[in-house]
Amino acid sequence: MQMREKVLAGGFGAAVAFYFVPVVWEWFVTPVDNAKQNLASATKIHDERKLERRGVSNKQEQLMAWKGRSLSPKPQDAARHYQQWLTALAEVVGEFSNVQVTPDPVTVAANQPFSTVRFKLKADATMAQVRQFLFRFFQADLLHSITQLNLESPSATGNPKLSVNMSFEALSLKDAQPRGPTVFARTEVAEDWQDSTQPLVVRHAEGFPTKTPFLVRVGKHYFEVKEATDNRWTLSPDPNSPQSATGRPVSLLADDPVEFAPVHPEFSKRAIADFDPILKRNLFVKPVPYAPKLEFVGSKTFSRGGSLDLTCRALGFDRLLGEPIFTLQGDDAPTGMSLDGTSGKLTWKPNDEQALGDFKLTVVVKAAGLKDFLKQELVVSFKQSNKPPKFELVGERHAVLGKEFSMPVKATDEDPETKLAYSLAPGAPEGSTINAETGEFKWTPPVTTVPGPIKLTVQVADNGNPPNTVKQEVTITVGDDLAQFTELTGIFDKNGKRELWLSDKSTNRLIVLKEGEVLRYADIEATVVRIDKKSVLLKKKDDALWRLDLGDTLKKLRKLEPAAAPETPKKPS
Numbered sequence: 001m002q003m004r005e006k007v008l009a010g011g012f013g014a015a016v017a018f019y020f021v022p023v024v025w026e027w028f029v030t031p032v033d034n035a036k037q038n039l040a041s042a043t044k045i046h047d048e049r050k051l052e053r054r055g056v057s058n059k060q061e062q063l064m065a066w067k068g069r070s071l072s073p074k075p076q077d078a079a080r081h082y083q084q085w086l087t088a089l090a091e092v093v094g095e096f097s098n099v100q101v102t103p104d105p106v107t108v109a110a111n112q113p114f115s116t117v118r119f120k121l122k123a124d125a126t127m128a129q130v131r132q133f134l135f136r137f138f139q140a141d142l143l144h145s146i147t148q149l150n151l152e153s154p155s156a157t158g159n160p161k162l163s164v165n166m167s168f169e170a171l172s173l174k175d176a177q178p179r180g181p182t183v184f185a186r187t188e189v190a191e192d193w194q195d196s197t198q199p200l201v202v203r204h205a206e207g208f209p210t211k212t213p214f215l216v217r218v219g220k221h222y223f224e225v226k227e228a229t230d231n232r233w234t235l236s237p238d239p240n241s242p243q244s245a246t247g248r249p250v251s252l253l254a255d256d257p258v259e260f261a262p263v264h265p266e267f268s269k270r271a272i273a274d275f276d277p278i279l280k281r282n283l284f285v286k287p288v289p290y291a292p293k294l295e296f297v298g299s300k301t302f303s304r305g306g307s308l309d310l311t312c313r314a315l316g317f318d319r320l321l322g323e324p325i326f327t328l329q330g331d332d333a334p335t336g337m338s339l340d341g342t343s344g345k346l347t348w349k350p351n352d353e354q355a356l357g358d359f360k361l362t363v364v365v366k367a368a369g370l371k372d373f374l375k376q377e378l379v380v381s382f383k384q385s386n387k388p389p390k391f392e393l394v395g396e397r398h399a400v401l402g403k404e405f406s407m408p409v410k411a412t413d414e415d416p417e418t419k420l421a422y423s424l425a426p427g428a429p430e431g432s433t434i435n436a437e438t439g440e441f442k443w444t445p446p447v448t449t450v451p452g453p454i455k456l457t458v459q460v461a462d463n464g465n466p467p468n469t470v471k472q473e474v475t476i477t478v479g480d481d482l483a484q485f486t487e488l489t490g491i492f493d494k495n496g497k498r499e500l501w502l503s504d505k506s507t508n509r510l511i512v513l514k515e516g517e518v519l520r521y522a523d524i525e526a527t528v529v530r531i532d533k534k535s536v537l538l539k540k541k542d543d544a545l546w547r548l549d550l551g552d553t554l555k556k557l558r559k560l561e562p563a564a565a566p567e568t569p570k571k572p573s
Contacts, residue, residue: 094133312344386464
């Protein structure tokens, strides 16, 4: 092929390619592009419909949740149940006084799946009670709200009760499940419950959740049910519930009503402390002058072997500006003493080498809002240990009307060189005395005294620093002279040992004693020295010997002269 022909052939081929290649490319690419566009359009429609279905599903779930939180579907039942619940919340939980809950006419919207119940509440309450009411109201899992809240104070000083006016709205969905006779399920306590370690037994658990934990209310107190097995529940106090006045665990009585208290999901993590600003910024309490001060709680004196446990409290500080910080000024604090800067707790455990004495300290408080640091001096006294005295037990005593009665009262003290001082506590019989040094008690019961037991309290104090005072209650039975009725009726040998029997015929009392034992009866106190066949020998506290013959009464006790005292026969060696 000639060069000219080759050039013409190449030009012709290029022209053909220039014309046919785009056409062929369009034949292949256009369907692909169309398919991509159709796929993108279909994907968009699919995503939109999926999102729409998800939105419908979410709305259905929300509607189901609303139905669960709705009042009963019948407007009349809904209004009656809600009024009962609202009244109990105000009177029992909030502890409002003069409570009046009045309904407005029930509103049923045309062509709407719900009706609205409205109420007005009038009462008297403190700001703290309003806080408690609001917390439990918003915690309840119901379709309700407060539409109006007015508080009026009758006084500009102190913390008076406020006049409370509130308006409420609650919804009743027509497709909701009926709630029964009350807004929330109820049961009763089956038996008294006082031990928090034991389960609470209720009469039934119908309407209550089977899945734990859940919240219940008994009176003004709320409890969390940790475990539930049929009608036996393990409870723990709700931390947002008020404590008992005595500080002891709350006890429940049989027949106390127990009410289910479902918690709104958005309120499950809230605490009553979140409502504290209502109290801290109480507009109805007249502000007091900003005059912060320090107070020391605890004993400033302690003894060797003990430890100092004292708390510095900052009073009158505006804690919204910041917490006060405690420090000790200077280097006067003894070794080992520490002051916690946050809690104000002052502690000290001296070692055995620490010298006794008084230690002068200066506590400094820094806080926002103070122009200058707040300082206060404190004297801590470290003393020698002082153990309290101990009484010797005083047994049963008898006093005779119109006759002087004496009784030794003794106490001991382990600390060396300690002096004791005896005294009578207020309420002792008129005319009674006690020797401050010896402890001897004396009293002559007037003949006009009514026979019977007389209680009095004797006390003894040491001279330590600080002194220790100990008390002992003594009972003295006052009556006629029992000695004239108490007779030595028998002397017996029992297991090789002799014993005597004294019978008080006025009281039918029998007294049995052996040698070495002490007779304390009527106004007589004596030790049994010897028991013979027909008599006994007694020794009184003055070491005098007395003889009582068989058949004689204690009134006929005969004092033996020292020369006439019979000798105790010696046992053969």
